[in-house]
Amino acid sequence: MARLVLQRLAATVPVLLLVTAGVFALLHLTPGDPIDAMMAESVDAVAKASLRAELGLDRPLPLQYAAWMGRLLRGDLGRSIRNGEPVLESVSRRLRPSLQLALLAMGVSLLIAFPAGIVSAVRRNTAADRVSTTLALFGICMPNFLLALLLIFLFGVTLRWLPISGYVDPAEELVDGLRSLALPAVTLGLALAAVVTRTLRSSMLEALSEDYVRTARAKGLPEGRVIRGHVLRNALIPVVTVLGLQLGTLIGGAVITEYVFALPGVGRLVVDAVFARDYPLVQGVVLLIALGFIASNLLVDLLYGVIDPRIRHR
Amino acid sequence: MPASRRQFLKTCAVVSGVPLLGLAPRAARGDTPKKGGTLRVGFYIEAATMDPHLSGSKIDRQVYHNIYEPLVTLDTSLGIRPGLAESWSQPDPRTLVFKLRRGVKFHDGTEFNAEAAKFNFERMKSEPKSVRKGEVANIDTVEVVDAHTLKVNLKKADAALLATLTDRAGMMVSPKVVQERGAELQRNARGAGTGPFEFVEWVKDSHLVIKRNDAYWNKQGGPYLDRVRYRPIPDDVVKLQSLQSGEIDVMDYVQPRDVAAVKADKNVVVVDVPSLADFAYQLNHTRPPFNTRALRQAVAYALDIEQIVKGVWLNVGVPANGPIPPTSWAYDKSIPPIKRDLAKAKAKLAEGGQPNGFAFTLTTNNIPINIQEAEVIQAQLREAGITAKVKLVDSATLISEGNAKNFEMISYQWSGRPDPDGNIYQFFRTTPGTSLNWSGISNPQLDALLDRTREVSGQAERRKLYGEVTKLLQDELPMVFIIHPIEPKAFSPRVQGYEPIPDGMMRFKDVWLR
Numbered sequence: 001m002a003r004l005v006l007q008r009l010a011a012t013v014p015v016l017l018l019v020t021a022g023v024f025a026l027l028h029l030t031p032g033d034p035i036d037a038m039m040a041e042s043v044d045a046v047a048k049a050s051l052r053a054e055l056g057l058d059r060p061l062p063l064q065y066a067a068w069m070g071r072l073l074r075g076d077l078g079r080s081i082r083n084g085e086p087v088l089e090s091v092s093r094r095l096r097p098s099l100q101l102a103l104l105a106m107g108v109s110l111l112i113a114f115p116a117g118i119v120s121a122v123r124r125n126t127a128a129d130r131v132s133t134t135l136a137l138f139g140i141c142m143p144n145f146l147l148a149l150l151l152i153f154l155f156g157v158t159l160r161w162l163p164i165s166g167y168v169d170p171a172e173e174l175v176d177g178l179r180s181l182a183l184p185a186v187t188l189g190l191a192l193a194a195v196v197t198r199t200l201r202s203s204m205l206e207a208l209s210e211d212y213v214r215t216a217r218a219k220g221l222p223e224g225r226v227i228r229g230h231v232l233r234n235a236l237i238p239v240v241t242v243l244g245l246q247l248g249t250l251i252g253g254a255v256i257t258e259y260v261f262a263l264p265g266v267g268r269l270v271v272d273a274v275f276a277r278d279y280p281l282v283q284g285v286v287l288l289i290a291l292g293f294i295a296s297n298l299l300v301d302l303l304y305g306v307i308d309p310r311i312r313h314r
Numbered sequence: 315m316p317a318s319r320r321q322f323l324k325t326c327a328v329v330s331g332v333p334l335l336g337l338a339p340r341a342a343r344g345d346t347p348k349k350g351g352t353l354r355v356g357f358y359i360e361a362a363t364m365d366p367h368l369s370g371s372k373i374d375r376q377v378y379h380n381i382y383e384p385l386v387t388l389d390t391s392l393g394i395r396p397g398l399a400e401s402w403s404q405p406d407p408r409t410l411v412f413k414l415r416r417g418v419k420f421h422d423g424t425e426f427n428a429e430a431a432k433f434n435f436e437r438m439k440s441e442p443k444s445v446r447k448g449e450v451a452n453i454d455t456v457e458v459v460d461a462h463t464l465k466v467n468l469k470k471a472d473a474a475l476l477a478t479l480t481d482r483a484g485m486m487v488s489p490k491v492v493q494e495r496g497a498e499l500q501r502n503a504r505g506a507g508t509g510p511f512e513f514v515e516w517v518k519d520s521h522l523v524i525k526r527n528d529a530y531w532n533k534q535g536g537p538y539l540d541r542v543r544y545r546p547i548p549d550d551v552v553k554l555q556s557l558q559s560g561e562i563d564v565m566d567y568v569q570p571r572d573v574a575a576v577k578a579d580k581n582v583v584v585v586d587v588p589s590l591a592d593f594a595y596q597l598n599h600t601r602p603p604f605n606t607r608a609l610r611q612a613v614a615y616a617l618d619i620e621q622i623v624k625g626v627w628l629n630v631g632v633p634a635n636g637p638i639p640p641t642s643w644a645y646d647k648s649i650p651p652i653k654r655d656l657a658k659a660k661a662k663l664a665e666g667g668q669p670n671g672f673a674f675t676l677t678t679n680n681i682p683i684n685i686q687e688a689e690v691i692q693a694q695l696r697e698a699g700i701t702a703k704v705k706l707v708d709s710a711t712l713i714s715e716g717n718a719k720n721f722e723m724i725s726y727q728w729s730g731r732p733d734p735d736g737n738i739y740q741f742f743r744t745t746p747g748t749s750l751n752w753s754g755i756s757n758p759q760l761d762a763l764l765d766r767t768r769e770v771s772g773q774a775e776r777r778k779l780y781g782e783v784t785k786l787l788q789d790e791l792p793m794v795f796i797i798h799p800i801e802p803k804a805f806s807p808r809v810q811g812y813e814p815i816p817d818g819m820m821r822f823k824d825v826w827l828r
């Protein structure tokens with residue numbers, strides 16, 4: 001297992017190089033300039049030029065990339081162009097709510113998806129299956145922003161049970177924190193639950209038709225144990241794959257949900273940084289998101305071994 | 315002309331259904347202001363920096379106008395009033411002498427005096443990251459005459475400088491704070507200002523809090539509020555719902571599409587604040603098709619501005635006759651906006667050598683109201699046989715295309731300046747290289763007029779010159795002007811005493827909670 005981890009970590013280096021170089025090139029190919037964007041209402045060419053020189057933006061691109069890489073190797077992600085804040089600081093501040101939201105959303109989705117997926121696989125083609133399949137379809141089709149606004153309207157404006165927007169850190173104030181994350185977690189969790197339900201249902205159906213299930217039943221095992229011990233366990237691999245991929249997306253890609261609920265997450269940070277052409281900040285966040293994806297994929301690979309010992313031994 | 319200005323304000327008040335005085339200190343109901351309470355304010359983004367000399371973002375100023383004070387301030391009709399300077403005089407066109415207020419202390423306890431003011435001007439001019447350099451470029455040297463007298467020597471006469479000093483360029487920061495924790499000032503303005511409120515804390519991405527300055531020098535009226543708490547809420551719909559459900563007390567801007575509904579809501583008070591802004595399209599004079607004046611005029615005559623203001627902006631603004639907003643003393647209401655005239659547009663097409671019309675690209679911001687406006691313009695021009703292809707870009711791209719003159723017709727939204735000079739000179743004066751003169755207009759007659767507006771200092775004379783400039787712009791068309799927008803702000807009915815100043819900044823000194 002240690003070897004697997006080491007191998008994977010070694011493989012991240014070229015991936016990160018490719019990602020950062022690609023983002024750097026794309027960002028600089030896009031029209032627009034950070035200083036012009038920041039000082040949009042100024043004609044002062046001298047002030048702009050001196051600011052550009054101060055920030056090293058007047059140097060050739062390969063040099064700028066090399067300088068960035070050099071700093072990165074020393075553990076320095078640079079400073080934001082727009083507000084001078086160290087990139088590492090703003091990213092780590094934004095990472096907290098994003099992680100909390102991702103985990104809560106995942107929890108919501110599992111709470112819904114497991115019962116729904118199991119019921120619809122075991123009671124295939126019954127009313128229960130059709131209801132859960134329809135709901136899953138609805139969850140996949142429902143746009144995030146619309147669901148978010150509907151939830152706000154119902155729970156925030158009409159019933160006034162939950163705050164409409166804003167973020168409180170659950171690590172500091174548990175109840176207020178969970179309340180502030182409840183609606184966004186449900187918004188993201190419902191869509192994810194739909195995907196997980198569908199995946200779980202189809203992989204369980206596949207497992208249900210396997211010979212070992214028939215054998216287990218023939219041995220006289222109670223149906224509950226057949227489902228738990230033989231069907232569900234074998235059906236989990238694709239579900240874990242889906243969840244692992246979604247975790248990365250939830251951390252870096254929940255832009256719309258973060259925007260609507262005024263949550264200070266990583267997704268909004270990177271979008272705002274792109275609009276401001278804040279190069280160091282974009283680079284830093286993308287690097288971090290890439291790392292997040294790599295880590296969650298690694299986690300998935302390790303989990304495979306836990307679920308299916310055959311993978312571990314190989 | 316003051317009458318037109320008053321009329322405009324009155325119209326806004328009538329439109330909003332709220333008499334302006336109803337929100338003024340000591341409301342007509344006879345309520346007396348009371349101390350206490352926290353005002354919760356929702357803005358679309360959070361501030362970028364707390365250092366006024368390094369600030370390039372409009373939202374920063376909303377906070378600054380409560381914790382810092384400029385040398386001079388604006389009143390509701392854009393007149394210049396004393397601020398940290400009690401009075402000023404101009405012995406000759408290139409010298410300004412400020413008499414500074416006595417007994418003013420920064421929040422860190424140090425005294426505000428002429429030395430402090432001099433320190434601030436020198437920092438704006440020399441700090442490498444200063445964003446104020448352009449605004450104070452005309453200031454040659456600053457001298458301390460005595461502890462409370464400051465002499466500002468100008469490089470050349472500058473009629474607009476006082477108006478510039480009503481904002482960030484005139485704001486005074488504690489020299490002690492700058493010297494001791496200058497770098498930190500960007501994020502922590504504790505002790506730095508002289509204003510009615512003091513900086514308390516800024517938790518990035520979450521909230522910014524200021525509290526009442528009990529030692530404030532001005533004992534008339536407020537500050538009444540214990541605290542003001544600013545929060546960023548990026549989504550308009552959510553921000554409005556937060557106000558309606560009582561999570562916030564103030565929101566900075568109501569979208570035109572929401573104005574009617576919000577005004578019908580008894581739990582919300584809307585105040586229409588006329589702005590200094592002009593929203594327009596720049597036409598590129600340096601390349602075809604708009605290097606031909608007749609074709610620019612064809613576009614102007616084919617457009618129905620009144621219809622755009624009504625249909626797209628839902629009358630949250632007034633049709634523009636030029637760059638000067640009706641709130642300004644320099645506005646000439648005898649000049650009507652260009653009226654639609656399809657026959658004239660066709661004649662101009664023929665005159666420009668394109669009797670069957672022509673096609674061009676219209677570059678605009680990829681946001682809903684700009685897209686709608688572009689679509690209406692497209693449809694209106696089509697009736698005159700002109701084809702506009704719409705190109706949607708993000709704002710950073712828009713700015714770089716504009717600076718590079720890489721466009722034919724491009725959206726330009728200027729937030730406006732209190733002095734008309736700030737809406738005019740830098741856009742239409744011949745300027746080589748990169749400038750805000752995106753259209754590339756270079757017209758000797760216009761240049762001469764613009765230079766004269768800076769040399770003469772009498773308001774009546776300047777006003778006459780700006781009238782001539784407006785007429786010339788309607789003929790030469792470096793821009794087609796669309797609208798002077800209104801910036802509606804919405805309040806909980808508990809909020810009293812807010813005075814709308816057309817620069818859109820929310821000063822909470824006299825605001826209190828019922």
